[in-house]
Amino acid sequence: MRILHTMLRVGNLDRSIAFYTNVLGMRVLRSTEYPTGRFTNTFVGYQSESEGPVLELTYNWDTDKYDLGTAYGHIALEVDDAYAACDKIRKLGGNVVREAGPMKHGTTVIAFVEDPDGYKIELIQKKSL
Structure with a gap:
């Protein structure tokens, strides 16, 4: 599967x-x-x-808005550099809702953006080996 x-x-x-x-x-x-x-x-x-x-x-075709509810979490995307990704997304008109930085209680660098419908997308910076 x-x-x-x-x-x-x-x-x-x-x-x-x-x-x-x-x-x-x-x-x-x-x-x-x-x-x-x-x-x-x-x-x-x-x-x-x-x-x-x-x-x-x-x-x-007949619905222009949805209630996202409280069960939806987010989609996660791996990025090389979360800081640069936020800058690029913002310049392209995207909505950064949580700036890049270490996650709470951890060291992984993350950020969050929203799509036009309000769905959250987490950007997770690739860990260097």
């Missing part, structure tokens, strides 16, 4: 695709419209679906 994807419901597909591709550097892998169901599924990621997990952005 392996993880295939994580699905996020998004309120504006174009805005979300722009964030995940232009700000976080993913690429669109495929997109399919389902007119009878009134939704679109777009898959984004850093590698092909056969090589690793990706994100499925589901846009329900």
